[in-house]
Amino acid sequence: MNSSPPPPPATGHRTPSHGLHHRPAVLVTGAGGPAGIAVIRRLMALGHRVVAVDADSAATGAALATAGFTVPRADHVRFVDALIGVAVEHDVDALIGTVAEELPALAAGADRLRAAGVATWLPETASVEVCCDKAAFARAMRGADVAHPATTDTATGLVSVPGPWVVKPRAGRGSRGVQLLDSRAAVVDALHRDPSLIAQTRLTGREFTADTLVARDGELLTVVPRWREETKAGISVKGSTFDSVAVTDVVAGALAAVRLTGPANVQGFVGDDGRATVVEINPRFSGGLPLTLAAGADVVSAHLAGIRHPDAPLPHLWFTPGVRMRRYFAEVFTDADGVPVPDPSAVLAVGSTDRAGDEVPA
Structure with a gap:
Protein backbone atom coordinates (compact mmCIF):
# COMPACT_ATOMS: atom_id res chain seq x y z
CA MET A 1 0.00 0.00 0.00
CA TRP A 121 13.69 15.25 -25.44
CA LEU A 122 15.95 15.84 -22.47
CA PRO A 123 19.74 16.13 -22.36
CA GLU A 124 21.80 13.73 -20.28
CA THR A 125 21.71 14.71 -16.61
CA ALA A 126 25.51 14.65 -16.44
CA SER A 127 25.68 17.23 -19.24
CA VAL A 128 23.17 19.47 -17.46
CA GLU A 129 25.07 19.21 -14.19
CA VAL A 130 28.32 20.31 -15.84
CA CYS A 131 26.60 23.29 -17.45
CA CYS A 132 24.95 24.33 -14.18
CA ASP A 133 28.22 24.18 -12.20
CA LYS A 134 30.55 26.92 -13.42
CA ALA A 135 33.63 25.33 -11.83
CA ALA A 136 32.91 21.96 -13.46
CA PHE A 137 32.18 23.72 -16.73
CA ALA A 138 35.54 25.48 -16.61
CA ARG A 139 37.29 22.14 -16.12
CA ALA A 140 35.38 20.65 -19.07
CA MET A 141 36.39 23.53 -21.34
CA ARG A 142 40.01 23.31 -20.23
CA GLY A 143 40.02 19.56 -20.86
CA ALA A 144 38.63 20.02 -24.39
CA ASP A 145 40.95 22.96 -25.18
CA VAL A 146 38.00 25.31 -25.72
CA ALA A 147 38.72 29.00 -25.12
CA HIS A 148 37.37 29.91 -21.68
CA PRO A 149 38.42 32.48 -19.04
CA ALA A 150 40.86 31.29 -16.35
CA THR A 151 38.75 30.11 -13.40
CA THR A 152 39.22 28.99 -9.81
CA ASP A 153 36.95 28.11 -6.93
CA THR A 154 39.67 28.44 -4.26
CA ALA A 155 41.74 31.33 -2.95
CA THR A 156 44.95 29.35 -3.49
CA GLY A 157 44.05 28.80 -7.13
CA LEU A 158 43.86 32.55 -7.72
CA VAL A 159 47.58 32.60 -8.49
CA SER A 160 46.76 31.18 -11.96
CA VAL A 161 43.84 33.52 -12.64
CA PRO A 162 44.95 36.97 -13.80
CA GLY A 163 42.89 40.02 -12.90
CA PRO A 164 40.74 41.99 -13.09
CA TRP A 165 38.18 39.49 -11.90
CA VAL A 166 34.52 38.64 -11.98
CA VAL A 167 33.32 36.73 -8.90
CA LYS A 168 30.01 34.89 -9.10
CA PRO A 169 28.13 31.88 -7.70
CA ARG A 170 29.18 28.56 -9.21
CA ALA A 171 25.47 27.86 -9.69
CA GLY A 172 23.06 30.57 -10.73
CA ARG A 173 21.50 32.47 -13.60
CA GLY A 174 21.59 35.97 -15.02
CA SER A 175 23.58 38.55 -13.08
CA ARG A 176 22.55 37.39 -9.61
CA GLY A 177 25.41 37.64 -7.11
CA VAL A 178 27.98 38.83 -9.66
CA GLN A 179 30.80 41.07 -8.39
CA LEU A 180 33.35 42.91 -10.52
CA LEU A 181 36.54 43.20 -8.45
CA ASP A 182 39.91 44.78 -9.19
CA SER A 183 41.70 43.88 -5.95
CA ARG A 184 43.21 40.42 -5.43
CA ALA A 185 42.68 40.85 -1.68
CA ALA A 186 38.97 41.53 -2.25
CA VAL A 187 38.66 38.37 -4.37
CA VAL A 188 40.45 36.25 -1.75
CA ASP A 189 38.18 37.66 0.94
CA ALA A 190 35.06 36.90 -1.11
CA LEU A 191 36.15 33.31 -1.78
CA HIS A 192 36.94 32.74 1.90
CA ARG A 193 33.59 34.16 3.03
CA ASP A 194 31.51 32.16 0.56
CA PRO A 195 32.82 28.77 -0.68
CA SER A 196 30.07 28.65 -3.33
CA LEU A 197 31.74 31.43 -5.34
CA ILE A 198 34.17 31.18 -8.24
CA ALA A 199 36.56 33.77 -9.61
CA GLN A 200 37.31 34.27 -13.30
CA THR A 201 39.45 36.60 -15.32
CA ARG A 202 37.16 39.38 -16.50
CA LEU A 203 36.90 39.37 -20.28
CA THR A 204 36.76 42.41 -22.51
CA GLY A 205 35.26 42.87 -25.93
CA ARG A 206 31.74 42.43 -27.25
CA GLU A 207 29.41 40.06 -25.44
CA PHE A 208 27.39 37.53 -27.44
CA THR A 209 24.84 34.80 -26.97
CA ALA A 210 24.44 32.01 -29.51
CA ASP A 211 21.16 30.14 -29.67
CA THR A 212 21.79 26.55 -30.72
CA LEU A 213 20.07 23.26 -31.42
CA VAL A 214 21.92 19.94 -31.38
CA ALA A 215 20.28 16.78 -32.73
CA ARG A 216 19.96 13.67 -30.60
CA ASP A 217 22.93 12.11 -32.41
CA GLY A 218 25.13 15.13 -31.67
CA GLU A 219 24.83 16.84 -35.06
CA LEU A 220 24.87 20.61 -34.75
CA LEU A 221 21.75 21.91 -36.51
CA THR A 222 22.19 25.62 -36.01
CA VAL A 223 24.23 28.31 -34.29
CA VAL A 224 22.66 31.79 -34.28
CA PRO A 225 25.02 34.34 -32.71
CA ARG A 226 23.63 37.69 -31.53
CA TRP A 227 25.31 40.63 -29.91
CA ARG A 228 24.07 41.48 -26.40
CA GLU A 229 24.02 45.22 -27.03
CA GLU A 230 22.10 46.05 -23.85
CA THR A 231 21.04 43.84 -20.95
CA LYS A 232 18.90 44.26 -17.86
CA ALA A 233 19.09 41.74 -15.01
CA GLY A 234 21.03 39.43 -17.32
CA ILE A 235 18.38 39.49 -20.06
CA SER A 236 19.13 40.94 -23.50
CA VAL A 237 16.88 43.91 -24.27
CA LYS A 238 18.72 45.12 -27.38
CA GLY A 239 20.64 42.94 -29.77
CA SER A 240 21.37 41.98 -33.35
CA THR A 241 22.24 38.75 -35.13
CA PHE A 242 25.63 38.35 -36.79
CA ASP A 243 27.63 35.70 -38.58
CA SER A 244 31.05 34.61 -37.35
CA VAL A 245 33.12 31.54 -38.11
CA ALA A 246 35.14 32.08 -34.91
CA VAL A 247 32.03 32.17 -32.73
CA THR A 248 30.43 29.20 -34.49
CA ASP A 249 33.59 27.12 -34.07
CA VAL A 250 34.07 27.85 -30.36
CA VAL A 251 30.36 27.29 -29.66
CA ALA A 252 30.46 23.95 -31.48
CA GLY A 253 33.52 22.91 -29.48
CA ALA A 254 31.90 23.83 -26.17
CA LEU A 255 28.70 21.94 -26.94
CA ALA A 256 30.65 18.86 -27.98
CA ALA A 257 32.77 19.03 -24.83
CA VAL A 258 29.73 18.73 -22.56
CA ARG A 259 27.90 16.30 -24.91
CA LEU A 260 24.76 18.40 -24.86
CA THR A 261 21.79 17.79 -27.14
CA GLY A 262 18.60 19.77 -27.68
CA PRO A 263 18.31 23.55 -27.32
CA ALA A 264 20.96 25.60 -25.56
CA ASN A 265 22.30 29.12 -25.43
CA VAL A 266 26.02 29.74 -25.26
CA GLN A 267 27.39 33.00 -23.89
CA GLY A 268 30.79 34.51 -24.44
CA PHE A 269 32.88 37.40 -25.71
CA VAL A 270 34.64 38.35 -28.92
CA GLY A 271 37.85 40.21 -28.15
CA ASP A 272 39.28 43.14 -30.05
CA ASP A 273 41.57 40.64 -31.83
CA GLY A 274 38.54 38.67 -33.10
CA ARG A 275 39.15 35.72 -30.77
CA ALA A 276 35.96 34.19 -29.39
CA THR A 277 35.78 32.85 -25.83
CA VAL A 278 32.94 30.87 -24.23
CA VAL A 279 31.86 31.82 -20.71
CA GLU A 280 28.92 29.47 -20.09
CA ILE A 281 26.25 27.23 -21.58
CA ASN A 282 22.64 27.27 -20.45
CA PRO A 283 21.04 23.94 -21.45
CA ARG A 284 17.70 25.48 -22.44
CA PHE A 285 16.12 28.05 -24.70
CA SER A 286 17.26 31.62 -24.02
CA GLY A 287 15.43 34.73 -22.92
CA GLY A 288 16.53 36.37 -26.18
CA LEU A 289 14.97 33.57 -28.25
CA PRO A 290 12.54 35.91 -30.07
CA LEU A 291 15.46 37.49 -31.96
CA THR A 292 16.62 34.11 -33.24
CA LEU A 293 13.07 33.31 -34.34
CA ALA A 294 12.74 36.68 -36.08
CA ALA A 295 16.01 35.99 -37.92
CA GLY A 296 14.44 32.87 -39.44
CA ALA A 297 15.78 29.98 -37.32
CA ASP A 298 12.67 28.32 -35.89
CA VAL A 299 14.39 26.28 -33.23
CA VAL A 300 11.11 25.89 -31.31
CA SER A 301 9.33 24.08 -34.15
CA ALA A 302 12.40 21.95 -34.87
CA HIS A 303 12.70 21.00 -31.21
CA LEU A 304 9.02 20.07 -31.02
CA ALA A 305 9.36 17.97 -34.17
CA GLY A 306 12.31 16.19 -32.56
CA ILE A 307 10.24 15.48 -29.46
CA ARG A 308 7.27 14.06 -31.32
CA HIS A 309 9.31 12.25 -33.98
CA PRO A 310 12.59 11.21 -32.31
CA ASP A 311 13.78 9.05 -35.21
CA ALA A 312 13.10 11.57 -37.97
CA PRO A 313 16.00 13.68 -39.27
CA LEU A 314 15.82 17.36 -38.42
CA PRO A 315 16.77 20.11 -40.87
CA HIS A 316 19.66 22.48 -40.55
CA LEU A 317 18.33 25.92 -39.72
CA TRP A 318 19.59 29.10 -41.34
CA PHE A 319 19.23 32.66 -40.21
CA THR A 320 19.63 36.22 -41.46
CA PRO A 321 22.49 38.27 -39.98
CA GLY A 322 21.80 41.89 -39.11
CA VAL A 323 18.30 41.43 -37.66
CA ARG A 324 17.90 43.79 -34.71
CA MET A 325 15.75 43.52 -31.59
CA ARG A 326 14.54 46.22 -29.22
CA ARG A 327 12.57 44.84 -26.28
CA TYR A 328 9.85 46.68 -24.39
CA PHE A 329 7.43 45.97 -21.58
CA ALA A 330 4.06 44.41 -22.36
CA GLU A 331 1.22 43.44 -20.05
CA VAL A 332 -1.47 40.81 -19.68
CA PHE A 333 -4.56 41.34 -17.57
CA THR A 334 -6.84 38.86 -15.81
CA ASP A 335 -9.67 39.12 -13.31
CA ALA A 336 -9.73 37.50 -9.87
CA ASP A 337 -10.67 34.14 -11.44
CA GLY A 338 -7.90 34.23 -14.02
CA VAL A 339 -10.20 35.15 -16.92
CA PRO A 340 -8.49 37.46 -19.43
CA VAL A 341 -9.32 41.17 -19.22
CA PRO A 342 -9.08 43.16 -22.49
CA ASP A 343 -5.88 45.13 -23.03
CA PRO A 344 -6.86 48.81 -23.12
CA SER A 345 -4.03 49.53 -25.58
CA ALA A 346 -4.59 46.64 -27.96
CA VAL A 347 -6.53 48.74 -30.47
CA LEU A 348 -3.65 51.19 -30.95
CA ALA A 349 -1.77 50.58 -34.19
CA VAL A 350 2.00 50.72 -34.26
CA GLY A 351 3.06 53.68 -36.37
CA SER A 352 -0.14 55.68 -35.80
CA THR A 353 1.92 58.70 -34.75
CA ASP A 354 4.76 60.44 -36.49
CA ARG A 355 8.24 60.61 -35.04
CA ALA A 356 7.46 63.81 -33.21
CA GLY A 357 4.52 62.14 -31.50
CA ASP A 358 1.80 64.04 -33.40
CA GLU A 359 -1.27 62.17 -34.54
CA VAL A 360 -1.26 61.20 -38.19
CA PRO A 361 -4.51 62.23 -39.93
CA ALA A 362 -6.69 59.38 -41.19
Whole structure:
Protein backbone atom coordinates (compact mmCIF):
# COMPACT_ATOMS: atom_id res chain seq x y z
CA MET A 1 0.00 0.00 0.00
CA ASN A 2 1.39 3.42 -1.00
CA SER A 3 1.61 5.64 2.06
CA SER A 4 3.01 8.65 0.19
CA PRO A 5 0.96 11.83 0.40
CA PRO A 6 -1.19 12.65 -2.63
CA PRO A 7 0.34 15.04 -5.16
CA PRO A 8 -0.52 18.70 -4.68
CA PRO A 9 -3.28 19.62 -7.12
CA ALA A 10 -2.31 21.77 -10.06
CA THR A 11 -4.33 24.96 -10.00
CA GLY A 12 -4.89 27.42 -12.78
CA HIS A 13 -7.11 28.79 -15.46
CA ARG A 14 -8.60 27.55 -18.69
CA THR A 15 -8.72 29.74 -21.76
CA PRO A 16 -11.04 28.93 -24.68
CA SER A 17 -9.03 27.10 -27.32
CA HIS A 18 -11.24 28.00 -30.29
CA GLY A 19 -12.03 24.47 -31.43
CA LEU A 20 -8.51 23.07 -31.12
CA HIS A 21 -9.32 20.44 -28.47
CA HIS A 22 -8.96 17.65 -31.02
CA ARG A 23 -5.25 18.48 -31.39
CA PRO A 24 -2.73 17.19 -28.82
CA ALA A 25 -1.29 19.94 -26.65
CA VAL A 26 2.27 20.93 -25.78
CA LEU A 27 3.16 21.31 -22.09
CA VAL A 28 5.66 24.12 -21.44
CA THR A 29 7.32 24.47 -18.04
CA GLY A 30 8.81 27.68 -16.67
CA ALA A 31 5.94 29.84 -17.93
CA GLY A 32 7.06 32.75 -15.77
CA GLY A 33 10.52 33.18 -17.32
CA PRO A 34 11.52 34.96 -20.54
CA ALA A 35 12.44 31.67 -22.26
CA GLY A 36 9.15 30.02 -21.33
CA ILE A 37 7.16 33.04 -22.48
CA ALA A 38 9.04 33.12 -25.80
CA VAL A 39 8.35 29.42 -26.42
CA ILE A 40 4.68 29.79 -25.49
CA ARG A 41 4.20 32.79 -27.77
CA ARG A 42 5.83 31.02 -30.72
CA LEU A 43 3.76 27.86 -30.29
CA MET A 44 0.54 29.84 -29.91
CA ALA A 45 1.37 31.86 -33.04
CA LEU A 46 1.73 28.59 -34.96
CA GLY A 47 -1.70 27.41 -33.80
CA HIS A 48 -0.64 24.81 -31.23
CA ARG A 49 -2.62 24.14 -28.10
CA VAL A 50 -0.30 25.10 -25.25
CA VAL A 51 -0.59 24.20 -21.58
CA ALA A 52 1.72 26.39 -19.51
CA VAL A 53 2.88 25.55 -15.98
CA ASP A 54 4.98 27.30 -13.37
CA ALA A 55 5.50 27.28 -9.61
CA ASP A 56 4.42 30.93 -9.59
CA SER A 57 0.64 31.28 -9.65
CA ALA A 58 1.04 34.68 -11.34
CA ALA A 59 3.34 33.49 -14.15
CA THR A 60 2.75 35.67 -17.20
CA GLY A 61 3.08 32.82 -19.69
CA ALA A 62 0.11 31.05 -18.14
CA ALA A 63 -2.09 33.93 -19.28
CA LEU A 64 -0.67 33.75 -22.82
CA ALA A 65 -1.27 30.01 -23.28
CA THR A 66 -4.38 27.99 -24.03
CA ALA A 67 -4.43 26.96 -20.38
CA GLY A 68 -2.19 27.71 -17.41
CA PHE A 69 -1.60 25.91 -14.14
CA THR A 70 0.43 26.24 -10.98
CA VAL A 71 2.55 23.19 -10.11
CA PRO A 72 5.11 22.45 -7.36
CA ARG A 73 8.76 23.36 -7.76
CA ALA A 74 10.98 20.79 -9.44
CA ASP A 75 12.55 19.83 -6.10
CA HIS A 76 9.14 18.74 -4.75
CA VAL A 77 8.67 14.97 -4.59
CA ARG A 78 5.36 15.28 -6.50
CA PHE A 79 6.56 17.61 -9.27
CA VAL A 80 6.32 14.97 -11.99
CA ASP A 81 2.99 13.69 -10.61
CA ALA A 82 1.52 17.17 -10.99
CA LEU A 83 2.80 17.43 -14.57
CA ILE A 84 1.30 14.07 -15.45
CA GLY A 85 -2.03 15.07 -13.92
CA VAL A 86 -2.18 18.23 -16.05
CA ALA A 87 -0.97 16.37 -19.14
CA VAL A 88 -3.57 13.63 -18.92
CA GLU A 89 -6.40 16.08 -18.32
CA HIS A 90 -5.47 18.22 -21.31
CA ASP A 91 -4.37 15.58 -23.85
CA VAL A 92 -0.70 16.62 -23.84
CA ASP A 93 1.62 14.58 -26.05
CA ALA A 94 4.87 16.61 -25.77
CA LEU A 95 6.73 18.50 -23.04
CA ILE A 96 9.21 21.36 -23.45
CA GLY A 97 11.18 22.32 -20.34
CA THR A 98 12.58 25.84 -20.25
CA VAL A 99 14.22 25.82 -16.80
CA ALA A 100 17.67 24.22 -16.55
CA GLU A 101 17.26 23.33 -12.88
CA GLU A 102 14.14 21.29 -13.71
CA LEU A 103 15.85 19.10 -16.29
CA PRO A 104 17.26 16.45 -13.89
CA ALA A 105 13.82 15.98 -12.30
CA LEU A 106 12.21 15.73 -15.73
CA ALA A 107 14.83 13.22 -16.86
CA ALA A 108 14.22 11.11 -13.76
CA GLY A 109 10.50 11.14 -14.55
CA ALA A 110 10.80 10.66 -18.33
CA ASP A 111 9.68 7.02 -18.25
CA ARG A 112 6.58 7.90 -16.25
CA LEU A 113 5.82 10.80 -18.56
CA ARG A 114 6.21 8.49 -21.55
CA ALA A 115 3.84 5.97 -19.99
CA ALA A 116 1.30 8.80 -19.68
CA GLY A 117 1.67 9.56 -23.38
CA VAL A 118 4.00 12.56 -22.99
CA ALA A 119 7.10 12.57 -25.19
CA THR A 120 10.24 14.42 -24.11
CA TRP A 121 13.69 15.25 -25.44
CA LEU A 122 15.95 15.84 -22.47
CA PRO A 123 19.74 16.13 -22.36
CA GLU A 124 21.80 13.73 -20.28
CA THR A 125 21.71 14.71 -16.61
CA ALA A 126 25.51 14.65 -16.44
CA SER A 127 25.68 17.23 -19.24
CA VAL A 128 23.17 19.47 -17.46
CA GLU A 129 25.07 19.21 -14.19
CA VAL A 130 28.32 20.31 -15.84
CA CYS A 131 26.60 23.29 -17.45
CA CYS A 132 24.95 24.33 -14.18
CA ASP A 133 28.22 24.18 -12.20
CA LYS A 134 30.55 26.92 -13.42
CA ALA A 135 33.63 25.33 -11.83
CA ALA A 136 32.91 21.96 -13.46
CA PHE A 137 32.18 23.72 -16.73
CA ALA A 138 35.54 25.48 -16.61
CA ARG A 139 37.29 22.14 -16.12
CA ALA A 140 35.38 20.65 -19.07
CA MET A 141 36.39 23.53 -21.34
CA ARG A 142 40.01 23.31 -20.23
CA GLY A 143 40.02 19.56 -20.86
CA ALA A 144 38.63 20.02 -24.39
CA ASP A 145 40.95 22.96 -25.18
CA VAL A 146 38.00 25.31 -25.72
CA ALA A 147 38.72 29.00 -25.12
CA HIS A 148 37.37 29.91 -21.68
CA PRO A 149 38.42 32.48 -19.04
CA ALA A 150 40.86 31.29 -16.35
CA THR A 151 38.75 30.11 -13.40
CA THR A 152 39.22 28.99 -9.81
CA ASP A 153 36.95 28.11 -6.93
CA THR A 154 39.67 28.44 -4.26
CA ALA A 155 41.74 31.33 -2.95
CA THR A 156 44.95 29.35 -3.49
CA GLY A 157 44.05 28.80 -7.13
CA LEU A 158 43.86 32.55 -7.72
CA VAL A 159 47.58 32.60 -8.49
CA SER A 160 46.76 31.18 -11.96
CA VAL A 161 43.84 33.52 -12.64
CA PRO A 162 44.95 36.97 -13.80
CA GLY A 163 42.89 40.02 -12.90
CA PRO A 164 40.74 41.99 -13.09
CA TRP A 165 38.18 39.49 -11.90
CA VAL A 166 34.52 38.64 -11.98
CA VAL A 167 33.32 36.73 -8.90
CA LYS A 168 30.01 34.89 -9.10
CA PRO A 169 28.13 31.88 -7.70
CA ARG A 170 29.18 28.56 -9.21
CA ALA A 171 25.47 27.86 -9.69
CA GLY A 172 23.06 30.57 -10.73
CA ARG A 173 21.50 32.47 -13.60
CA GLY A 174 21.59 35.97 -15.02
CA SER A 175 23.58 38.55 -13.08
CA ARG A 176 22.55 37.39 -9.61
CA GLY A 177 25.41 37.64 -7.11
CA VAL A 178 27.98 38.83 -9.66
CA GLN A 179 30.80 41.07 -8.39
CA LEU A 180 33.35 42.91 -10.52
CA LEU A 181 36.54 43.20 -8.45
CA ASP A 182 39.91 44.78 -9.19
CA SER A 183 41.70 43.88 -5.95
CA ARG A 184 43.21 40.42 -5.43
CA ALA A 185 42.68 40.85 -1.68
CA ALA A 186 38.97 41.53 -2.25
CA VAL A 187 38.66 38.37 -4.37
CA VAL A 188 40.45 36.25 -1.75
CA ASP A 189 38.18 37.66 0.94
CA ALA A 190 35.06 36.90 -1.11
CA LEU A 191 36.15 33.31 -1.78
CA HIS A 192 36.94 32.74 1.90
CA ARG A 193 33.59 34.16 3.03
CA ASP A 194 31.51 32.16 0.56
CA PRO A 195 32.82 28.77 -0.68
CA SER A 196 30.07 28.65 -3.33
CA LEU A 197 31.74 31.43 -5.34
CA ILE A 198 34.17 31.18 -8.24
CA ALA A 199 36.56 33.77 -9.61
CA GLN A 200 37.31 34.27 -13.30
CA THR A 201 39.45 36.60 -15.32
CA ARG A 202 37.16 39.38 -16.50
CA LEU A 203 36.90 39.37 -20.28
CA THR A 204 36.76 42.41 -22.51
CA GLY A 205 35.26 42.87 -25.93
CA ARG A 206 31.74 42.43 -27.25
CA GLU A 207 29.41 40.06 -25.44
CA PHE A 208 27.39 37.53 -27.44
CA THR A 209 24.84 34.80 -26.97
CA ALA A 210 24.44 32.01 -29.51
CA ASP A 211 21.16 30.14 -29.67
CA THR A 212 21.79 26.55 -30.72
CA LEU A 213 20.07 23.26 -31.42
CA VAL A 214 21.92 19.94 -31.38
CA ALA A 215 20.28 16.78 -32.73
CA ARG A 216 19.96 13.67 -30.60
CA ASP A 217 22.93 12.11 -32.41
CA GLY A 218 25.13 15.13 -31.67
CA GLU A 219 24.83 16.84 -35.06
CA LEU A 220 24.87 20.61 -34.75
CA LEU A 221 21.75 21.91 -36.51
CA THR A 222 22.19 25.62 -36.01
CA VAL A 223 24.23 28.31 -34.29
CA VAL A 224 22.66 31.79 -34.28
CA PRO A 225 25.02 34.34 -32.71
CA ARG A 226 23.63 37.69 -31.53
CA TRP A 227 25.31 40.63 -29.91
CA ARG A 228 24.07 41.48 -26.40
CA GLU A 229 24.02 45.22 -27.03
CA GLU A 230 22.10 46.05 -23.85
CA THR A 231 21.04 43.84 -20.95
CA LYS A 232 18.90 44.26 -17.86
CA ALA A 233 19.09 41.74 -15.01
CA GLY A 234 21.03 39.43 -17.32
CA ILE A 235 18.38 39.49 -20.06
CA SER A 236 19.13 40.94 -23.50
CA VAL A 237 16.88 43.91 -24.27
CA LYS A 238 18.72 45.12 -27.38
CA GLY A 239 20.64 42.94 -29.77
CA SER A 240 21.37 41.98 -33.35
CA THR A 241 22.24 38.75 -35.13
CA PHE A 242 25.63 38.35 -36.79
CA ASP A 243 27.63 35.70 -38.58
CA SER A 244 31.05 34.61 -37.35
CA VAL A 245 33.12 31.54 -38.11
CA ALA A 246 35.14 32.08 -34.91
CA VAL A 247 32.03 32.17 -32.73
CA THR A 248 30.43 29.20 -34.49
CA ASP A 249 33.59 27.12 -34.07
CA VAL A 250 34.07 27.85 -30.36
CA VAL A 251 30.36 27.29 -29.66
CA ALA A 252 30.46 23.95 -31.48
CA GLY A 253 33.52 22.91 -29.48
CA ALA A 254 31.90 23.83 -26.17
CA LEU A 255 28.70 21.94 -26.94
CA ALA A 256 30.65 18.86 -27.98
CA ALA A 257 32.77 19.03 -24.83
CA VAL A 258 29.73 18.73 -22.56
CA ARG A 259 27.90 16.30 -24.91
CA LEU A 260 24.76 18.40 -24.86
CA THR A 261 21.79 17.79 -27.14
CA GLY A 262 18.60 19.77 -27.68
CA PRO A 263 18.31 23.55 -27.32
CA ALA A 264 20.96 25.60 -25.56
CA ASN A 265 22.30 29.12 -25.43
CA VAL A 266 26.02 29.74 -25.26
CA GLN A 267 27.39 33.00 -23.89
CA GLY A 268 30.79 34.51 -24.44
CA PHE A 269 32.88 37.40 -25.71
CA VAL A 270 34.64 38.35 -28.92
CA GLY A 271 37.85 40.21 -28.15
CA ASP A 272 39.28 43.14 -30.05
CA ASP A 273 41.57 40.64 -31.83
CA GLY A 274 38.54 38.67 -33.10
CA ARG A 275 39.15 35.72 -30.77
CA ALA A 276 35.96 34.19 -29.39
CA THR A 277 35.78 32.85 -25.83
CA VAL A 278 32.94 30.87 -24.23
CA VAL A 279 31.86 31.82 -20.71
CA GLU A 280 28.92 29.47 -20.09
CA ILE A 281 26.25 27.23 -21.58
CA ASN A 282 22.64 27.27 -20.45
CA PRO A 283 21.04 23.94 -21.45
CA ARG A 284 17.70 25.48 -22.44
CA PHE A 285 16.12 28.05 -24.70
CA SER A 286 17.26 31.62 -24.02
CA GLY A 287 15.43 34.73 -22.92
CA GLY A 288 16.53 36.37 -26.18
CA LEU A 289 14.97 33.57 -28.25
CA PRO A 290 12.54 35.91 -30.07
CA LEU A 291 15.46 37.49 -31.96
CA THR A 292 16.62 34.11 -33.24
CA LEU A 293 13.07 33.31 -34.34
CA ALA A 294 12.74 36.68 -36.08
CA ALA A 295 16.01 35.99 -37.92
CA GLY A 296 14.44 32.87 -39.44
CA ALA A 297 15.78 29.98 -37.32
CA ASP A 298 12.67 28.32 -35.89
CA VAL A 299 14.39 26.28 -33.23
CA VAL A 300 11.11 25.89 -31.31
CA SER A 301 9.33 24.08 -34.15
CA ALA A 302 12.40 21.95 -34.87
CA HIS A 303 12.70 21.00 -31.21
CA LEU A 304 9.02 20.07 -31.02
CA ALA A 305 9.36 17.97 -34.17
CA GLY A 306 12.31 16.19 -32.56
CA ILE A 307 10.24 15.48 -29.46
CA ARG A 308 7.27 14.06 -31.32
CA HIS A 309 9.31 12.25 -33.98
CA PRO A 310 12.59 11.21 -32.31
CA ASP A 311 13.78 9.05 -35.21
CA ALA A 312 13.10 11.57 -37.97
CA PRO A 313 16.00 13.68 -39.27
CA LEU A 314 15.82 17.36 -38.42
CA PRO A 315 16.77 20.11 -40.87
CA HIS A 316 19.66 22.48 -40.55
CA LEU A 317 18.33 25.92 -39.72
CA TRP A 318 19.59 29.10 -41.34
CA PHE A 319 19.23 32.66 -40.21
CA THR A 320 19.63 36.22 -41.46
CA PRO A 321 22.49 38.27 -39.98
CA GLY A 322 21.80 41.89 -39.11
CA VAL A 323 18.30 41.43 -37.66
CA ARG A 324 17.90 43.79 -34.71
CA MET A 325 15.75 43.52 -31.59
CA ARG A 326 14.54 46.22 -29.22
CA ARG A 327 12.57 44.84 -26.28
CA TYR A 328 9.85 46.68 -24.39
CA PHE A 329 7.43 45.97 -21.58
CA ALA A 330 4.06 44.41 -22.36
CA GLU A 331 1.22 43.44 -20.05
CA VAL A 332 -1.47 40.81 -19.68
CA PHE A 333 -4.56 41.34 -17.57
CA THR A 334 -6.84 38.86 -15.81
CA ASP A 335 -9.67 39.12 -13.31
CA ALA A 336 -9.73 37.50 -9.87
CA ASP A 337 -10.67 34.14 -11.44
CA GLY A 338 -7.90 34.23 -14.02
CA VAL A 339 -10.20 35.15 -16.92
CA PRO A 340 -8.49 37.46 -19.43
CA VAL A 341 -9.32 41.17 -19.22
CA PRO A 342 -9.08 43.16 -22.49
CA ASP A 343 -5.88 45.13 -23.03
CA PRO A 344 -6.86 48.81 -23.12
CA SER A 345 -4.03 49.53 -25.58
CA ALA A 346 -4.59 46.64 -27.96
CA VAL A 347 -6.53 48.74 -30.47
CA LEU A 348 -3.65 51.19 -30.95
CA ALA A 349 -1.77 50.58 -34.19
CA VAL A 350 2.00 50.72 -34.26
CA GLY A 351 3.06 53.68 -36.37
CA SER A 352 -0.14 55.68 -35.80
CA THR A 353 1.92 58.70 -34.75
CA ASP A 354 4.76 60.44 -36.49
CA ARG A 355 8.24 60.61 -35.04
CA ALA A 356 7.46 63.81 -33.21
CA GLY A 357 4.52 62.14 -31.50
CA ASP A 358 1.80 64.04 -33.40
CA GLU A 359 -1.27 62.17 -34.54
CA VAL A 360 -1.26 61.20 -38.19
CA PRO A 361 -4.51 62.23 -39.93
CA ALA A 362 -6.69 59.38 -41.19
